[in-house]
Each structure stands twice: as C-alpha cells, then as structure tokens.
Amino acid sequence: MTMDFSVLLFVPVFSITAILLGLFFRGIDRKLGAKMQARIGPPIIQPFIDLKKLLMKENIVPENAIKWVFNSMPLIALSASILVLLYVPFLGFPPLLSGYGDLILVLYLLMIPALALAVGGFSSGSTYASVGAQRELVLMMSYEFAFSIVIVTIAWLVTKTAPVINAFSLVSISVVPVWGLVGVMGFIGLLLLLLALMLVMPAELGRLPADIAEAKTEIADGVFVEYSGRNLALLYLALDVRTIAFSSLVVALFFPFAFTEFVPLQGIVAVIANALFFLVKVFIVMFFGSIFVHVAVARFRVDQAARAYWGPVLLIALIGMALVMWGTVLG
Amino acid sequence: MGINTLNRSLWVFHVNTGSCNGCDIEIVAALTPRYDVERFGIKLVGTPRHADVLLVTGAVTRQMKDKLLRVYEQTPDPKVVMVIGNCGATGGVFYESYNLVGPVDRLIPVDVFVPGCPPRPEAIIEGVVKAWKKLEELEAAGKRKKKRAKEAKE
Numbered sequence: 001m002t003m004d005f006s007v008l009l010f011v012p013v014f015s016i017t018a019i020l021l022g023l024f025f026r027g028i029d030r031k032l033g034a035k036m037q038a039r040i041g042p043p044i045i046q047p048f049i050d051l052k053k054l055l056m057k058e059n060i061v062p063e064n065a066i067k068w069v070f071n072s073m074p075l076i077a078l079s080a081s082i083l084v085l086l087y088v089p090f091l092g093f094p095p096l097l098s099g100y101g102d103l104i105l106v107l108y109l110l111m112i113p114a115l116a117l118a119v120g121g122f123s124s125g126s127t128y129a130s131v132g133a134q135r136e137l138v139l140m141m142s143y144e145f146a147f148s149i150v151i152v153t154i155a156w157l158v159t160k161t162a163p164v165i166n167a168f169s170l171v172s173i174s175v176v177p178v179w180g181l182v183g184v185m186g187f188i189g190l191l192l193l194l195l196a197l198m199l200v201m202p203a204e205l206g207r208l209p210a211d212i213a214e215a216k217t218e219i220a221d222g223v224f225v226e227y228s229g230r231n232l233a234l235l236y237l238a239l240d241v242r243t244i245a246f247s248s249l250v251v252a253l254f255f256p257f258a259f260t261e262f263v264p265l266q267g268i269v270a271v272i273a274n275a276l277f278f279l280v281k282v283f284i285v286m287f288f289g290s291i292f293v294h295v296a297v298a299r300f301r302v303d304q305a306a307r308a309y310w311g312p313v314l315l316i317a318l319i320g321m322a323l324v325m326w327g328t329v330l331g
Numbered sequence: 332m333g334i335n336t337l338n339r340s341l342w343v344f345h346v347n348t349g350s351c352n353g354c355d356i357e358i359v360a361a362l363t364p365r366y367d368v369e370r371f372g373i374k375l376v377g378t379p380r381h382a383d384v385l386l387v388t389g390a391v392t393r394q395m396k397d398k399l400l401r402v403y404e405q406t407p408d409p410k411v412v413m414v415i416g417n418c419g420a421t422g423g424v425f426y427e428s429y430n431l432v433g434p435v436d437r438l439i440p441v442d443v444f445v446p447g448c449p450p451r452p453e454a455i456i457e458g459v460v461k462a463w464k465k466l467e468e469l470e471a472a473g474k475r476k477k478k479r480a481k482e483a484k485e
C-alpha cells in the first residue's frame with residue numbers, strides 16, 4: 001500500500017485542531033464542574049492561559065532523573081494521543097489514516113499515554129512518582145480486560161451480521177451502526193457494553209474516581225510530581241487530547257450517526273453540521289463519562305479500583321457480550 | 332488595571348514551616364466554594380514543581396529550615412513567595428523563641444506579606460492578586476533585560 005501524500009498535509013492541521021479542541025473541552029469541563037459545585041468557576045479559556053503560563057516557566061529536570069527518558073515521555077504521550085485521533089472517525093470525516101490500521105491498533109495506541117506516564121514517573125527518580133507509576137500500571141491492568149471485551153464483541157457482531165470485509169476497521173463499524181444489527185436481547189447486551197465502556201472511561205482518562213495515579217492529596221500529583229514547565233504542559237495536553245480521542249472512539253463505536261442522516265443537507269453546510277453534531281456527541285459522552293462523574297464521587301483506593309474493574313465492570317461487560325452473542329446466534 | 336486584563340493563572344503551593352495551623356486553615360477556607368479562587372485561575376497544586384506562588388506559613392523552626400530552602404529551590408522560575416500570617420513576617424507569638432531561625436525573609440526572598448493572626452481569606456486572596464502583579468512586573472523586567480542585552484549586542 002502506498003502512502004497517500006495528501007494525508008501528510010492534513011496531519012498537522014488535524015493535530016492542531018485536536019489540541020485546540022482538547023483545551024476547549026477541558027475548559028468546559030472545569031466550568032461545568034464548578035457550576036455543579038455552585039461556584040462561578042474559571043473562564044472557559046482557562047486551560048489556554050494555563051498552557052501559556054506553563055510554556056513560559058522554567059523546565060526543571062531533576063538531578064537523579066534519567067534525562068532522555070524523562071524528557072521524551074511527555075512527547076510520546078502527546079503524539080500517541082494525537083495518533084489515536086488519526087485512526088478514529090473525527091468531526092464527521094472518515095479516519096485520516098483508515099486503511100493503515102484498525103481497532104486493535106487503536107486499543108494499543110490508547111495504552112501508550114498511560115505507559116508513557118508510568119515510565120516518565122519511574123524515570124524521574126522521585127518516590128512519589130514511582131508510587132504513582134505503579135498505581136497507573138495496576139489500574140491499567142484492571143480496566144484493560146473489560147475494555148477489550150467491549151471492543152472485541154462489537155467487532156465480532158459486525159463480522160457475524162454485516163457483510164463487511166474487515167470487521168476491526170473503524171470505517172466499517174461506523175458505516176453500519178451496531179444498534180441495527182441486533183434484536184431485543186442484543187440491544188440490552190449492547191446497552192450493557194456501553195455502560196461498561198463508560199465505566200472504563202474515567203480510569204482510561206485518569207479522572208476521578210480513578211485518578212489514583214496522580215492523587216494530588218495523597219502522593220503529590222504522583223507521576224507528574226517532578227514535571228514542570230514545558231514538559232508539564234505537554235503532559236496536560238496529552239491528557240486533554242486523550243479525552244477527546246477516547247470520547248471519539250465511543251462515539252464511533254456506538255453513535256456513528258451523521259447529522260445528514262436525519263436532516264438532508266448539501267455541500268459545505270452538511271460538512272459543518274456533521275462536524276458540530278460530532279462535537280455535541282463527544283461532549284455528551286464526556287459529560288456522562290467524566291465531567292458528571294468526577295464532581296459526584298470521591299477517589300478509589302488502588303485495591304478498590306482493581307476490585308471494581310475486575311469485578312462488577314468486568315461482569316457487566318461479560319454479560320453484555322453473552323447477551324449480544326445469544327441474540328445474534330439464536331435470534 | 333482590572334483583574335480581567337491580568338494573566339490569570341497562578342498555581343499555589345502551601346509550605347508549613349511550623350505554624351500553629353491557624354493560617355493553614357484560613358488558606359483552605361480561601362479555596363472553598365464560598366470564595367472560589369478558581370475563577371481567578373488560582374489553583375492549589377500538590378508539588379512545588381508546578382507552583383508559581385509559595386504560600387509560607389509559620390515562623391521557620393530549625394527543623395524546617397532545610398526543607399523550606401529545598402522547596403524554594405524546587406520551584407521553577409519565575410516564582411513569588413508569599414508569607415501568610417504574623418508568624419512568618421516577624422515571628423508573631425513565637426517571637427524570640429529558642430527554636431526559631433526565621434522569620435521567613437531571613438532565609439528566602441519574600442515578595443508579599445499578608446499580616447494577621449490569622450489573616451482572613453479575603454486578605455489572602457488580595458495578597459495573591461498583589462503577587463500576581465509582581466509576577467507580571469518580573470516578566471516585563473525580564474523582557475526589558477533581554478531587549479537591552481540584544482541592543483547591546485548590536
């Protein structure tokens with residue numbers, strides 16, 4: 001397969017859009033969170049101000065850190081987060097790099113920012129960061145199984161019922177909305193899978209109740225503890241973009257509907273309407289998966305998080321999978 | 332100049348160098364939804380590495396001296412040090428105690444003093460706003476210095 005070079009032109013545009021959107025959504029997140037706590041809250045552009053300030057600050061590398069690892073991990077986290085977005089349908093367009101990778105790749109790419117955080121934490125030579133990094137890894141091992149079950153079940157469903165060539169390709173999944181492929185039983189199963197995915201979301205994004213790897217009040221920001229200035233800015237950007245990427249993935253898997261399917265529009269209006277509709281969907285997913293949750297709950301302990309993700313969440317995912325299979329095979 | 336035109340992002344780190352905890356509680360009160368400092372972009376952070384402002388409470392005891400110096404070194408530039416409470420400013424009720432090496436400005440440069448025993452949250456917030464202005468001046472001075480150095484080179 002030869003690389004289409006027009007794709008390369010789009011990548012920078014896309015990355016910048018992703019970063020801007022990430023910051024914007026973080027602003028909305030903070031504002032809404034404040035509103036829900038009956039506060040006025042920071043202005044929506046606050047993350048931009050913070051970013052500007054962080055870029056202006058001194059960038060300290062601790063003496064006993066492994067320098068090149070410490071400095072490269074924020075970059076790796078950010079680029080992996082952006083890379084996910086290039087493989088997921090975004091703003092109503094098909095994935096930019098479709099044909100070069102599929103859902104399995106996205107699964108692995110989503111893991112990289114968390115791993116980079118952990119490695120960066122270990123390399124910084126701080127005890128707090130090491131504790132944070134260990135927690136990050138434990139958490140990852142807990143939610144990854146439930147997460148893969150959701151993905152694999154959907155891919156299986158698509159292969160089984162829709163005549164598409166590559167079931168793991170996100171394009172084919174977003175062309176055939178999964179809800180149309182199942183009966184009542186499968187529908188309930190899919191709802192459960194969606195629930196499991198939404199429960200995995202805070203852990204995947206490192207937000208409350210599963211922000212145990214940073215846990216400001218216990219281990220002083222954990223994996224971030226030694227990062228300052230530019231490196232810290234990159235890490236925060238990576239988290240913001242990852243939030244967008246994960247929400248886009250949820251949208252692509254469960255809500256791939258385009259606005260033009262409901263209202264027939266033509267030309268540029270259709271493109272804009274689709275993009276806005278996509279953003280609304282991403283926002284709704286973020287709202288229920290992260291914003292709403294993190295103002296309402298307290299933090300898990302590590303063992304509680306592990307138990308929750310290996311227990312109830314996994315169970316929900318498994319029951320969902322069983323129902324979908326039952327409905328498809330028997331129904 | 333109104334608050335709106337200022338660079339609104341200050342992350343504060345709180346260092347207790349042996350205070351009676353009165354000032355610390357007032358700092359916490361300033362962070363509650365009632366005063367809601369997040370609307371000015373002020374945020375409490377868990378590590379000096381992320382901080383722009385050090386909030387120092389207490390008249391530094393001998394045991395805390397090294398730690399204070401270390402935290403000061405760990406904070407990336409540009410930074411501002413604020414002393415909250417009379418203790419840190421003068422020694423306060425612990426004045427001339429045998430175990431003090433403070434007050435704070437004997438050890439590290441202090442930019443803003445917030446007097447009071449303990450000061451009210453409003454006073455602390457006002458102090459942070461003062462610190463804010465100072466940071467901006469530092470920034471402008473840095474730019475001026477750079478410009479002058481550039482001109483000298485040419």
Ligand code: SF4
Binds near residue numbers: 352415416423449
């Ligand atoms: S200034 Fe007063 S309230 Fe504050 S630490 Fe000293 S004694 Fe306590």
